[in-house]
Amino acid sequence: MPQGTRPAGKPDRRDKPSRPKQAPRPEILHIENLAAGGAGVARLADRTAVFVPGTAPGERVEAEVDRNTRPARGRLLRVIEASPDRVEPACLYADACGGCDFMHLSQHAQETAHAEIVRSAVAHATGETPPAIQVHSAPEPLGYRTRARLYVRGERGRVRIGYRAPGSHALVATPACIVLAPSIAGALDEIPTVLAGSSGEGDVQIARGAGGRLVVDATWRGEIAPAAWAALDRRVAEGAWAGARVRMEGAKTPAVFGDPRPVLEGADGAPLVVAAGSFAQSSDRGATLLARRAAELARAEVDAPREGADEKANGHVLELFAGSGTLSILLARGAASFVAVESDEGAARSARENLAARDLPGKVVVADADAYPIPPRVEVVVLDPPRAGAEGATAAIAASRVHRVVYVACDPATLARDLGVLVRAGFELTHLETVELFPQTSHVETVARLVRRRGAR
Numbered sequence: 001m002p003q004g005t006r007p008a009g010k011p012d013r014r015d016k017p018s019r020p021k022q023a024p025r026p027e028i029l030h031i032e033n034l035a036a037g038g039a040g041v042a043r044l045a046d047r048t049a050v051f052v053p054g055t056a057p058g059e060r061v062e063a064e065v066d067r068n069t070r071p072a073r074g075r076l077l078r079v080i081e082a083s084p085d086r087v088e089p090a091c092l093y094a095d096a097c098g099g100c101d102f103m104h105l106s107q108h109a110q111e112t113a114h115a116e117i118v119r120s121a122v123a124h125a126t127g128e129t130p131p132a133i134q135v136h137s138a139p140e141p142l143g144y145r146t147r148a149r150l151y152v153r154g155e156r157g158r159v160r161i162g163y164r165a166p167g168s169h170a171l172v173a174t175p176a177c178i179v180l181a182p183s184i185a186g187a188l189d190e191i192p193t194v195l196a197g198s199s200g201e202g203d204v205q206i207a208r209g210a211g212g213r214l215v216v217d218a219t220w221r222g223e224i225a226p227a228a229w230a231a232l233d234r235r236v237a238e239g240a241w242a243g244a245r246v247r248m249e250g251a252k253t254p255a256v257f258g259d260p261r262p263v264l265e266g267a268d269g270a271p272l273v274v275a276a277g278s279f280a281q282s283s284d285r286g287a288t289l290l291a292r293r294a295a296e297l298a299r300a301e302v303d304a305p306r307e308g309a310d311e312k313a314n315g316h317v318l319e320l321f322a323g324s325g326t327l328s329i330l331l332a333r334g335a336a337s338f339v340a341v342e343s344d345e346g347a348a349r350s351a352r353e354n355l356a357a358r359d360l361p362g363k364v365v366v367a368d369a370d371a372y373p374i375p376p377r378v379e380v381v382v383l384d385p386p387r388a389g390a391e392g393a394t395a396a397i398a399a400s401r402v403h404r405v406v407y408v409a410c411d412p413a414t415l416a417r418d419l420g421v422l423v424r425a426g427f428e429l430t431h432l433e434t435v436e437l438f439p440q441t442s443h444v445e446t447v448a449r450l451v452r453r454r455g456a457r
């Protein structure tokens with residue numbers, strides 16, 4: 001058929017008149033629940049769902065509703081009837097910054113909302129009622145972040161630091177941030193001082209490195225002033241910072257000062273080295289809790305672990321998406337054999353270093369975990385994929401003879417999708433736990449344990 005023609009009578013989407021834009025207008029809404037992503041959900045008279053950030057279930061609010069977006073969005077104008085779960089945000093910058101989108105909720109309400117988001121996603125995707133969710137509270141609800149990504153801008157010689165405003169590139173300058181651990185919070189003062197005179201913008205990751213001192217990993221678009229390079233060098237040479245790495249836009253290799261690798265406190269209490277620029281959990285104590293739960297659930301006996309039981313009885317363990325080994329250092333300890341798979345070479349190198357520092361046996365393979373063939377002797381797979389989930393790995397597990405799976409996830413939607421595949425392949429979801437790794441935010445970490453049903457392979 002020649003381009004541009006179509007069979008007579010068949011409607012062409014281009015013929016459809018586009019719906020006229022409606023000006024946003026105020027509406028009184030009743031918030032029913034909190035959606036993944038943190039916004040409260042209300043329904044308009046015609047049942048259209050509206051997502052209103054900054055609200056709580058049960059509240060009556062006035063919001064400016066924009067029906068032109070999909071889904072419709074509401075901007076909170078005022079709370080008419082507040083939920084008893086509403087609290088005064090502990091941070092002055094909470095509204096403008098948006099990074100802590102659950103700070104208006106009590107800790108209990110945050111935990112309940114997280115668990116409900118996970119429960120409903122998993123129930124929907126698996127078609128089954130999930131087991132009761134065990135909630136692990138945050139070890140520290142504030143001051144917990146031992147690693148953070150900040151946004152820095154230099155204009156007319158003045159350098160400001162903070163976070164990106166929600167859904168935009170605008171800088172929300174935050175001279176203080178109460179979710180940062182005291183050990184890294186000083187970076188909010190120090191980085192603008194060091195970079196003074198620079199122009200442009202950068203994403204800057206901060207963490208603790210060797211000796212508990214600050215490490216800074218920056219990507220910069222623009223110019224860094226000569227005095228700023230000298231100040232960076234001096235900070236590291238004088239030992240105030242353990243290291244820094246700066247990647248200028250377009251440069252092939254970064255400038256490196258000292259040792260820019262973050263050094264976290266591992267789940268066994270010993271230092272855990274992370275490759276600069278590689279994934280690291282946001283809080284040491286949260287990561288410890290997570291690693292302990294994952295290792296506990298990976299054991300053959302979970303509900304009735306015997307005192308002094310043979311750890312090697314945990315069998316042959318495969319860990320996928322292993323990063324620098326946050327979980328590996330506990331998983332390898334209890335395994336007859338241990339293989340970890342990670343695609344980031346730097347992270348894999350750190351994972352090897354972390355295992356070797358503990359005299360733990362195990363192999364770390366640099367490979368795509370979503371295409372990794374599961375060796376036939378593997379009995380347990382532990383996976384902790386990025387937000388996109390693990391479609392390939394899930395399909396491989398479903399087709400394997402693996403007995404049990406521990407799935408660690410930071411995205412309830414992709415977790416639920418993958419659990420649905422495993423349940424349909426004959427696995428039973430025996431444990432579902434939320435770990436409060438990101439208190440004050442709508443983000444939640446989940447750990448799920450699945451066991452292959454008898455006779456399902």
Ligand SMILES: C[S@@+](CC[C@H](N)C(=O)[O-])C[C@H]1O[C@@H](n2cnc3c(N)ncnc32)[C@H](O)[C@@H]1O
Binds near residue numbers: 280281326344384
């Ligand atoms: C959520 S992190 C978890 C890392 C580790 N469990 C931890 O707690 O530090 C996911 C990891 O998967 C790695 N990754 C992403 N895609 C991958 C792939 N296709 N194959 C293997 N690893 C991958 C990332 O580099 C990252 O280290």
